[in-house]
Amino acid sequence: MKPMIFGHRAIHAARALALGLALALSVTASAAAIAPGAPAPSFQLHSSASTDLSLGDLKGQVVLINFWASWCGPCRQEMPVLEQLYRKYKAAGFTLLGVNVEPKSADAEGFLKSTPVSFPILFDPDSKVSRLYEVSGMPSTVILDRTGKVRYVHHGYKPGEESEYLDQIRSLVRE
Numbered sequence: 001m002k003p004m005i006f007g008h009r010a011i012h013a014a015r016a017l018a019l020g021l022a023l024a025l026s027v028t029a030s031a032a033a034i035a036p037g038a039p040a041p042s043f044q045l046h047s048s049a050s051t052d053l054s055l056g057d058l059k060g061q062v063v064l065i066n067f068w069a070s071w072c073g074p075c076r077q078e079m080p081v082l083e084q085l086y087r088k089y090k091a092a093g094f095t096l097l098g099v100n101v102e103p104k105s106a107d108a109e110g111f112l113k114s115t116p117v118s119f120p121i122l123f124d125p126d127s128k129v130s131r132l133y134e135v136s137g138m139p140s141t142v143i144l145d146r147t148g149k150v151r152y153v154h155h156g157y158k159p160g161e162e163s164e165y166l167d168q169i170r171s172l173v174r175e
Contacts, residue, residue, distance in 0.1 A: 034133050034153060035150065035153065036150050037149060039148060040055065040144045041129075041133060043055050043129045043132060045122035045123060045124055045129060046122065046123050047120050047122050047123070049120065053097070053120055055148070059146070059147075060093070060146050062092075062143070062145060062169060062172040063095050063097065063143070063144040064082075064085070064096045064097070064142070064143050064144075065099060065141070065142045066078070066096065066098050066139055066140075066141045067099045067124075067130055067133065067140040068098060068138060068139045069102050069108075069138050070102060070108050071107070072138040072139060074157040075138055077159070079098075080115065082119070086117070086118065086119040087118065089173060094172075095120075096119040096120075097120050097122055098117065098120070098121045098122065099122045099123075100122065101124050101125075101127055101130050101138070102123075108121065137156060139155075139157050140153075141153070141154045141155075141157075141165065142154075143169070145172050145175065146172070151168060152164075152165075
């Protein structure tokens with residue numbers, strides 16, 4: 001019997017499936033999905049700037065947390081849109097955190113070389129923060145108000161959906 005040889009795409013697809021299943025299974029059946037009005041779970045993660053960043057350090061700012069992976073087509077499509085939002089609203093007390101959920105940060109770093117962003121990229125290789133936020137698919141976006149409460153949750157991305165983010169951001173930076 002001949003050994004099976006898998007191509008690069010097949011390996012990435014298998015990793016994506018495994019991560020997706022792990023994320024889906026990590027959501028506890030008894031817990032409701034993170035919902036608007038709930039306090040955002042605190043966390044600290046290592047960043048692409050080689051420092052640790054804590055959510056608590058961002059109190060007083062409107063924060064968009066985007067959970068993503070380089071193998072996720074909609075995530076790749078959404079990344080330049082997120083960069084535009086960040087650049088437009090950062091002076092108004094808005095920040096954006098890109099939380100990469102891949103086991104190897106090198107995969108994210110490779111993607112970011114071709115699609116650079118100026119907002120902080122954090123690495124969640126063990127999906128600890130993803131589980132805290134009950135992420136069930138990629139991309140997933142959570143927007144927090146200045147007090148650290150969840151105000152908006154969105155799963156997936158299709159072009160045009162950024163208008164929902166814009167509505168939330170504009171409203172929250174005026175509060």
